[in-house]
Amino acid sequence: MGARSALGRGNESFLEVQIRTMTVFTECSFDRSFPPTDRNMIHPNQALQASLDQALRGFTQEASSDADMQELCSLLSELQVTSNKEEWDAVKATCRAHPLFDIIQEDPLSRRIYEKPRGYAGDARMMDLIYKSEQPRGLNDVGQRVYDFVTDRQCAHGARARKMKLAALLNKTMVECDAPEILSVACGHMREAQLLSTNRLNRARRIVAFDQDETSLAEVSRSLGDCEALSLVSGSVRRLIAGRHNLGTFDLIYSLGLYDYLEQPIAQRLTQVLFDALNPGGRLVIANYLPNESSGFMEAFLEWELIYRSKQEIMDMAGGINDGAISSKSYSEEHTGTIGFLELTKLPARAVAV
Ligand SMILES: C[S@@+](CC[C@H](N)C(=O)[O-])C[C@H]1O[C@@H](n2cnc3c(N)ncnc32)[C@H](O)[C@@H]1O
Incomplete structure (x- = not known):
């Protein structure tokens, strides 16, 4: 997986990382006179334990928690990429x-990510908490500090930037295309979409909101109720790939926060299916998380396992598409550098006919 190759330091083993990071944690937690030759005797869990204790003190005492939690996140991400499965399971335990x-x-966002009340990771209510569109209710001081910490990670800023980038693209599509689909x-x-005015949205011939979760679609219907162009489709990626949803063709297709869960063969197949559903000159935009410093924390504490992809x-993900059908293919990142975007445009009608 991308994260492993991007974050690992050569062939360092689990124990070697633990030992190297010990040099950081010995500053505060261990005897400074610890003889280097005895380091092989250190239990591999010791550096992690020290970092966990330090982060706990940061949250429960009045001191600022961020530096200690950030240290822990960095350690966890390193362990994630240098551990084998058994070792990483031990870290998580x-x-x-x-x-x-x-x-x-204590933080409702972290609790929701971990508990997965809708039966799957990454539901839309959870995204609302990351978007900070409303302040979570009933938070105690510690919960507030954890929420502030989690929503201040680069990957959370990245999710908010991803939403803004797509709002801008929707706006551009409404302005540049006549009655876009x-x-x-x-x-x-x-x-x-809710960042655009109803008037702007109604310039579209149709806006199809596709998701497996009918509770989320009900919220789309409620919050975009004035948009006449809106149509809701409850369905799954599996059925989409199998050709069992006849949605027609579109000028803009995009997907945010989905591919991070799809293995590469499924991701490639879905990309192909979506590209085929573009009108001539149409655009397909797909987002995916890049390896980042919070991935170890997310997996260890929140049981939130994403597929982090490198730029390559x-x-x-466009590997299954015939190059001859592509007018342009580009890659970009939002400003935090935690999310990458693949953008494909289809050849316009005249070029296809030639
Ligand atoms: C992380 S959320 C992203 C939501 C939204 N695109 C955003 O950026 O805020 C992932 C969404 O993917 C949907 N989803 C996950 N697996 C799916 C599947 N196999 N078929 C259809 N929808 C799926 C979930 O229901 C959820 O609404």
Whole structure:
């Protein structure tokens, strides 16, 4: 996986990372006179334990928690890429047995990510908490600090930037295309569309909101109720790939927060299906998380496992499409550099006919 190759340091083993990071944690937690030759005797869990204790102190005492939590996040991301499965499972078990785990759960966003009340990771209500569109209710001080920490990570800023980028693209499409047809795949609450006025949205011939979760579609219907162009489709990626949803063709198709869960063969097949559903000259935009410093924390504490792709892996999602049908293929990132975007445009009608 991309994260492993992008974050690992050569062939360093789990134990070697633990030992190297010990040099950081010995500053505050261990005897400074610890002889280097004895380091091989250190239990591999010790550096992690020290970092967990330090982060817990940061949250429960009045001191600022961010630096200690950030240290822990960095350590976890390193361990994630240097550990084998058994070692990483042990890291996760250590995190979940530590009192810091209960502190993290005081934050409703973290608790929702971990508990997955809709039965899957990454539901739209969770995205609303990341978007900070409303302040979570009933938070105690510690919960507020955890929420502030989690929503201040680069990847959370990235999610908000992703939404803004798509709102801008929707606006551009409404201005540049005459009565465009638009499809959002795995739309969630489709918050990016709600940043445009109803008048602007109604310039579209149709805006199709596609998602597996009918509760989320009900919220799209409620919040975009004045948009006459809106149509809701409840369906799955599996059925879309199997050709069992006849949605027609579109000038803009985009998908945010879905591909991070799709293995590469499925991602490539879906990209092909969506590209085929473009009108001539139409545009397909797909987002995917890049390896980042929060991935270890997210997996260890929140059981939120994403597929982090490198730029090349994101570009390769178009691997199943005939190059001759593509007018342009580009890659970009939002300003935090945690999310990459693949953008494909289809040849215009005249060029296709030649
Ligand atoms: C992380 S949310 C992203 C929502 C929205 N696009 C956004 O950016 O805020 C992922 C969405 O993908 C939908 N989803 C996940 N797997 C799906 C599948 N196999 N078929 C259709 N929708 C799916 C979920 O229901 C959820 O609404």
